[in-house]
Amino acid sequence: MAERLTDAIRAVVTAPPRRVTRLLRSRGRVLLLIVPLALLEAALDGALTLSYRFLIDRAIEPADRRALIFILAVLGATVVAAGGLAILRDRLYVRWAARAVSRVRTAIFEAAQHLPVSYHANHSASDVLGRLSGDVAWLDAWLVTAVNTLLLxxxxxxxxxxxxxxxxPWELALAAMLVWPLALIGPRVIAPKAGAAVYDQKAREAAALLVAEEALAAQRVVKAYDLAGPVGQRFAAALGLLERASVRAGTLAALVERSTVIGVYTVQIAAVAVASWLAYSRQITLGAFIAFVTVFWSLGWSLVVLARSAPGLVAAAASVRRIDELLAEPPEExxxxxxxxxxxxxxxxALDAVTFAYGDRGPVLRGVSLSVPRGAYVAIVGPSGSGKSSVLNLLARFYDPDDGRVLLDGTDVRGYTRASVRAQLGFVFQDSVLFSASVRENIRAGWPAATDADVEAAARAAEIHDTIVRLPNGYDTPVSGGTLSGGQRQRIAIARALVRNPGVLVLDEATAALDPVTERAINETLFRAGRGRTTIAVTHRLAGVVRADHLVVVAGGEVAERGTHDELLARNGVYADMWRRQQGIAVSGDGGSAEVAPQRLSVSPMLAPLSQELGTLASRFVGQRAAAGDVVVRQGEPGDRFYLIVRGTASVTRAGADGVAVEIGRLSDGDEFGEAALLFDAPxxxxxxxxxxxxxLTLSRADFLALLDRVPEARAHVESIARARNAPSTTVGPASRSA
Ligand SMILES: Nc1ncnc2c1ncn2[C@@H]1O[C@H](COP(=O)(O)OP(=O)(O)OP(=O)(O)O)[C@@H](O)[C@H]1O
Ligand SMILES: [Mg+2]
Structure with a gap:
């Protein structure tokens, strides 16, 4: 503890959290009053103890009644004065502390609001929130108690x-001060052991919870296999371990407390022994003896209180540094x-020969030029990770290009204010975040000056008005609470974009997360809402944008092709390939199941040779779902399945030499991976x-090999393809592109 305390103090001294201290110091004049008030309080407290000496030596021993009454009256007045001062001080201080904490919270929030998009891209929201809640709470708790646990x-x-x-005599006084550290020997020895025991207790608690959590989550398995007995035993065993750990942690924690008390008593008794001998041999008066014992006693406890406040001080200092770090982040340029x-x-x-990189990682856009005429519906399509969203980031000026220009009617947008460029755009993202407020307030967020009539008009354009009026409180219904479906929430987000009557509607995978039926309906809505406006739609799912006036195909950070849907199919390039992969996979309306058509399988090199058997092969595919964040196949583990992505996007990563996973590609609708597992039992x-x-849709090796046996002439062909692709690096990867 002592080391951590000195470390914390050193850190604060070498890198003082200037921004936080500035916030605390402003309006800190009241503190100039707190310190003298607290000092007065401590002095009155001391006077109280000292009064025993006068009471005994001047009033009781000489039996002086007037002195007795006088001293008692002074004592009474002192107690009243000390109490009043303490109340006044508490009031002043608490108000100051509450305001100071509010200032820190406001500063963090404001700083977070003005951070550039790049900061948020590299830090999770919980990182900022942690500072706003947890760290400020530490500071708050510490500030509130600081007067009572530190200053007083x-x-x-x-x-x-x-x-x-x-x-x-001063030598004795010095000796009396120097013995106090002896009282803290016990806690210093025991505290680390207690800390470790509490840590162990927390781990055991987590282990027991895990058993319970698994058992509850897997209730169907537990019931199906009649596992209640064994699962109960596992829980009981975990609880037994937790109980033992709790006893140990509790005993040690109590012992820290107890040893402090025992230490204080021991030192106290030693001091009483010395002082009583001095009084006995008449070297000090009886009054001095009593006063000494009382002073010594309260001095001891003050030291104990100070020692106990150390852990809180360490934690608060760490929190203050984390807050200061955030406040020091440079805001958006x-x-x-x-x-x-x-x-x-x-x-x-337009984009004119734009090259752009995120930080010092290589460019994600290279020499991209494209034009969006006013009033047109332009779709930017391409494989996942090709740079489509990055184009939008530049249009919205979340980032500026490293080379080339973004042009509005031929003028570089950097000559315009950011807010005025953004005000012309109405954004709808894939995961549109709604605020925990009413439907009306959520729509109005797009344009705070909107009237109720504007809000309603936007909702009609987003084709959600009829649904809203049927909600329990109509437009005043809160959006939280799970009453709205994903599609309805997305329509509210569309209304939010439309309420500002944007010249340009910008859609980034606006419908990708929805089931096919809802997706189709919302795409229709968007087409209608886009009439009379310019629309830029970014998507990797082609079916929704075949009607676009103009398609720009981005691949690997460059514009690969451009034209209408029909022109691009005729070109038989990247777009036509993506189109063939996404066609021939029929998804049920709710997106729950899918089927692949035999002719779609002929696009996959490994499967194509089984030409006469593709119908049977297609029937062997089975559906499999994964939630965002799930690992579908893991490097190093054996695999016996081939995967075809029906809907969704996935990330392909490989551990580098240093063991750190690096993203080597992204996959989405129509892409395939794991083809080598169809032939080989390789990791x-x-x-x-x-x-x-x-x-x-997945196919197992057993099913594939069984069919391959029926087409012996295909076997050699498939094996040669697999061998060619089985440079180990392509065991997993999209069939059409090496990952
Ligand atoms: N904030 C960021 N910082 C660093 N790299 C990024 C950032 N955003 C995107 N990238 C990288 O830039 C590349 C292009 O990403 P972008 O999001 O533009 O692709 P996309 O075509 O929109 O993909 P998707 O279809 O998956 O949304 C990817 O390799 C991605 O990893
Ligand atoms: Mg994207």
Missing amino acids: PALSVLVGAGLLVYLL PDRAGAIPAPPLAREL RNATVTARTDCLF
Whole structure:
């Protein structure tokens, strides 16, 4: 503890949390009042103890009645004064502390609001929230108790030491001060053991909870296999371990407390022995003896209180540093000097030879040029990870290009203010976040000045008005509470984008997370809402954008092709390939199951040679789901299944030489992986993780080999393809692109 305390103090001294201290110092004049008030309180407290000496030596021993009454009256007045001062001080201080904490919270929130998008891209929201809640709570708790656990005890120690010097010869007073650390020997030895025991207790508690959690989550398995007995035994065993750990942790924690008390008593008794001998041999008066014992006693407890406040101080210091770190983050770059508000889009929005990288990782867009004429519906399509969303990030000026320009009617957008460019765009994202407020407030968030009529018009355009009026409280129904479906929530997000009557509607995979029926309906809505506006739709799912006026195909950070759907199919390039992969997979309306058509399988190199058997092969595919974040196949583990992605996106990662996983590709609708597992019993050579909820169709090796036996002439062909692809790096990977 002592080491951690000195470390914490050193850290604060070498890198003082300037921003937090500035916030605490502002309006800190009241503190100048707190310190003298606390000192007065400590002094009155000391006077109270000292009064025993006068009471005994001046009033009781000489039997002086007037002195007795006078001293008692002074005592009474002192108690009243001390109490009143304490109440006044508490009031002043608590109000200051509450306001100071609010200032820190506001500063964190404001700083977070003005951080650039790149900060949020690299830090989770919980990172900021942790500082706003947990760390501020530590600071708050510490501030609130600081006067009582730090300032007052410290002042009492000072006053007590002064009194000791007054009561005793200075050598004795010094000796009396120096014995106190002896009282803390016990806790210093036991505290680390107690800490370890509490940690162990927490681990055992987590282990017991895990058993319970598994048993509850797997109730169907437990019931189906009649496992209640064994599961109960496992829980009982875990509880037994927890009980033992709790006893040990509790005993040691109590012992820390107890040894402190025993230490204080021991030192106290030794001091009483010395002092009583001094009084006995008439070297000090009886009054001095009593006063000494009382001063010594309260001095001891003040020191104990100080020692006990150390862990809180360490934690609070760490929290203050974390808060300070966030406040020190540079905010979003300000608009250029002389930037003017952008005029409304008149002709076209364009990217001109744009090259862009996130930080110092290589460029994700290279020489991209594209044009979005006013009033057109332009779709940016391409494989997952090809850079589609990055194009939107540049249009919205979340980032600026490293090279090339983003143009609004031919003028570089960097000459315009960010807010005025963003005000022309209405965004709908895949995972549209709604605020925990009413439907009306959520829609109005798109344009705070909107009237109720504007909100309703936007809801009608988003084709959600009829649903809203049927909600229990209509437009005033809160969106939280799970009463709205995913599709309805997305329509509210669309209304939020439309209420600002944006010149340009920007859709980033706006319907990708929805089931096929809802997706189709919302795509229709978006087409209708987009009439008379410019629409830029980004998607990897092609079926929704075949009607676009213009398609831009982005692959590997470059524009690979452009044209209408028909032109692109005729070109037989990247787009046509993606189209063939996504066609021929029929999904049920709710997105729960899927079937693959035989002719779709002829697109997969490993399967194509089984030409006459593709119908049977298609019937052998079975559905499999994965939730966002699930690992579908893991590097190093054996695999015997081939996967076809029906809907969803997944990330392919491989552990590098240093064991750190690196993303080597992304897969989405129509992509395949794990083909080598159809022939070989080899470990997977990459990990595939679902980025969104996914539906797969999978084929097992046994089914594949059984069919392959029926087509002996295909076998050699398939094996040669597998061998060619089985440079180990392609055991897992999209069939069409090596991962
Ligand atoms: N904030 C970021 N920081 C670093 N790299 C990023 C960031 N955002 C995206 N990338 C990387 O940039 C590349 C292009 O990403 P982008 O999101 O533009 O692709 P996308 O085509 O929209 O993909 P998807 O279809 O999966 O949404 C990817 O390799 C991705 O890993
Ligand atoms: Mg994207």
